[in-house]
């Protein structure tokens with residue numbers, strides 16, 4: 630494995646002028662990113678999330694060479710993002726919701742062609758990549774439409790293509806599904822899922838849509854007040870915050886006393902005793918199901934996964950998230 634992103638102690642301060650009293654203005658320092666360490670291997674898909682103002686976009690801007698860090702070390706594809714920005718541009722793709730890399734008045738097809746010249750992509754590579762994007766993102770019906778006439782969902786599919794035509798090693802995406810309808814959201818997620826499966830592009834994704842994260846990311850980095858408060862899998866986040874899988878058993882007939890199962894406390898009894906809900910603590914779902922099957926006649930069983938929205942809400946509210954960063 631090779632490291633494609635290596636940031637240590639990354640920090641960004643902004644000086645802002647604030648009004649003090651009626652006439653005076655004073656300088657204040659806002660620490661947007663406060664010592665972020667981030668190492669990302671080739672082929673990883675990383676979800677970078679946090680509440681509004683946490684420092685996500687600022688981090689991405691430092692990783693892509695748009696902003697100079699106030700302190701810290703950073704290498705992306707082995708390059709210093711600001712100092713070697715032109716070389717870096719060949720190795721990364723960027724999709725930032727607010728900024729377009731397409732030519733507003735030109736048909737999408739012409740923007741793609743111009744990008745081929747900008748990045749000096751060999752014609753054969755360009756054609757192969759474009760063919761793949763056309764097929765996976767259903768671009769054909771609007772390839773000849775000027776960009777300004779595209780819907781948001783169509784434009785986002787165009788932006789994704791534009792970001793990938795030069796074959797970048799890392800793709801940075803800032804809120805790629807924001808404002809999209811369910812069909813376009815799915816198209817974008819499926820496409821990114823395909824890209825992840827192919828395994829040669831590293832994806833770094835910021836989003837407020839946790840379904841994006843659940844569908845796409847094995848690793849989740851949570852940032853709050855400029856600091857990393859979680860770096861690990863979604864499962865690690867659930868176990869840290871005590872979220873548990875639930876086993877919901879529908880019984881043929883209610884039992885006089887619901888069974889006690891080791892490692893799986895009974896959470897709720899519903900439907901006049903015909904539905905029992907157990908939480909998997911030390912017991913796995915299979916053990917719970919096997920235990921129940923020996924004691925009652927089961928009509929149906931379902932397993933409810935812990936809800937990521939709930940655990941992330943708890944994390945954002947947690948005072949502990951302001952203290953020490955946690956990894957795992």
Ligand SMILES: Nc1ncnc2c1ncn2[C@@H]1O[C@H](COP(=O)(O)OP(=O)(O)OP(=O)(O)O)[C@@H](O)[C@H]1O
Nearest residue numbers: 643645659661679680681682683684685686687688
């Ligand atoms: N150019 C700037 N000048 C001054 N302050 C800034 C600037 N850019 C960002 N900030 C401040 O830095 C902090 C982090 O902002 P940033 O945009 O990185 O957050 P974010 O996590 O991307 O938020 P959101 O989810 O709302 O997009 C905020 O307090 C923001 O007001």
